[in-house]
Amino acid sequence: MPRRRSSKIEEQLAVFIVLVAVSCYFLFPNLPKLISNIIFWCLPLVAIVCLVFIAIIVFLKKKDAPIVNYSQMVHQRFSQTPKSPDSRSPSPIHPSRNYVPQKPLHLDPPQAKRLHFNGNTLRRIDWLYFELLTEELFKKMNFVVKKTHAGADGGVDIELFANEDSTKPSALIQCKARATSPIGVDKVRELFGVMAAMNVNQGILVCNTEFTHDAKAFANNNPKIKLGDLHWLEAQLSKLPQEIITNLESKYLDKEFDVPSCPQCERKLTLRKGKFGAFWGCRNFPKCHCKMNIQREYKLNHAT
Numbered sequence: 066m067p068r069r070r071s072s073k074i075e076e077q078l079a080v081f082i083v084l085v086a087v088s089c090y091f092l093f094p095n096l097p098k099l100i101s102n103i104i105f106w107c108l109p110l111v112a113i114v115c116l117v118f119i120a121i122i123v124f125l126k127k128k129d130a131p132i133v134n135y136s137q138m139v140h141q142r143f144s145q146t147p148k149s150p151d152s153r154s155p156s157p158i159h160p161s162r163n164y165v166p167q168k169p170l171h172l173d174p175p176q177a178k179r180l181h182f183n184g185n186t187l188r189r190i191d192w193l194y195f196e197l198l199t200e201e202l203f204k205k206m207n208f209v210v211k212k213t214h215a216g217a218d219g220g221v222d223i224e225l226f227a228n229e230d231s232t233k234p235s236a237l238i239q240c241k242a243r244a245t246s247p248i249g250v251d252k253v254r255e256l257f258g259v260m261a262a263m264n265v266n267q268g269i270l271v272c273n274t275e276f277t278h279d280a281k282a283f284a285n286n287n288p289k290i291k292l293g294d295l296h297w298l299e300a301q302l303s304k305l306p307q308e309i310i311t312n313l314e315s316k317y318l319d320k321e322f323d324v325p326s327c328p329q330c331e332r333k334l335t336l337r338k339g340k341f342g343a344f345w346g347c348r349n350f351p352k353c354h355c356k357m358n359i360q361r362e363y364k365l366n367h368a369t
C-alpha cells in the first residue's frame with residue numbers, strides 16, 4: 066500500500082508543477098527568457114563557488130588525517146588475544162613490501178612439558194596407547210605377546226604365548242582404558258566367556274582405574290582370572306629400568322596421549338565442529354566415518 070500512496074502524491078505534485086508553469090507562462094510571458102539569462106550568468110559563478118568549496122574540504126581532510134605507523138599497528142595486532150590453532154581464517158596482517166619488522170617474530174611453538182607415568186597420565190591415556198603400553202610391559206616381563214586388532218571395546222586385545230613357536234595362546238589379556246568409572250564384574254565375565262570359547266586357561270584383565278567389589282570377588286573365586294588395576298600398573302612400570310621407562314614415556318606420553326584413537330582404523334581422532342557442538346571425528350575421513358562424543362574428563366583437562 067505505501068507504494069500506491071507515494072505514486073499518488075507524485076502524480077499530484079506533477080499536476081501542480083504543470084499548473085504553476087502554465088499559469089506563470091500566461092501571467093509572466095517574459096519569465097522563461099529571464100530564467101535563461103539568470104542561468105547563463107549565474108552558472109560560471111556557481112561552478113567557481115563549488116570548486117573553492119571542494120578545495121577547502123580537501124585541504125581540511127589532509128590536515129586531519131593521522132600519520133600511519135605501520136610498526137605500531139603490527140605490534141598492536143600481535144598483542145591481541147591469539148586465535149585458536151584450529152581456526153582456518155588467515156592472519157589479518159598482510160605486511161606490505163616496504164614493511165620491515167624491527168624485531169624478529171617468535172613463532173616457534175612452546176616446548177611441550179615432559180610427562181611421566183603416574184595416576185593422572187595413566188588414567189587419561191588413549192585406549193590404543195594403553196593397549197600398546199600393556200603389550201610392551203608384558204614383553205619386558207619376558208612374555209611372548211601378540212596384539213590383536215579388536216578395536217576399542219570388544220574381543221581380546223593381547224595374546225600371551227608360552228614361546229615363539231606356540232600357535233595357541235597360553236593366556237588372554239583384555240585392556241580397559243577408562244578415565245574414572247571402575248570396571249564391573251560384567252567385563253570380568255566377558256573375558257571368562259572368551260577364554261572358554263578359545264579354550265584358554267588363563268585370563269588377565271588390565272585397567273587404568275579400579276575394579277568394583279563384585280569384580281574382585283568374581284576373580285578371587287576363579288584362579289584362572291587375574292586383575293591388574295591402576296596401582297598394579299604403576300607398580301609394574303616402576304620395576305622397569307629408568308632407561309626403558311624414559312623410552313616408553315616419550316613413546317606413549319606424547320602431546321596427543323589423551324586424544325582417543327579411532328576404534329575402526331586406529332588413527333588418531335581430531336576435534337571437529339558440528340551442528341550440535343564439537344565431537345571427535347576420524348582423521349582418516351572420508352575413508353573412515355567414525356565419530357565419538359568428547360569425554361567429560363577430556364573437556365575438564367583441556368578447559369581454558
Ligand SMILES: [Zn+2]
Pocket residue numbers: 327328329330331332347348349353354355
Ligand atoms: Zn577411523
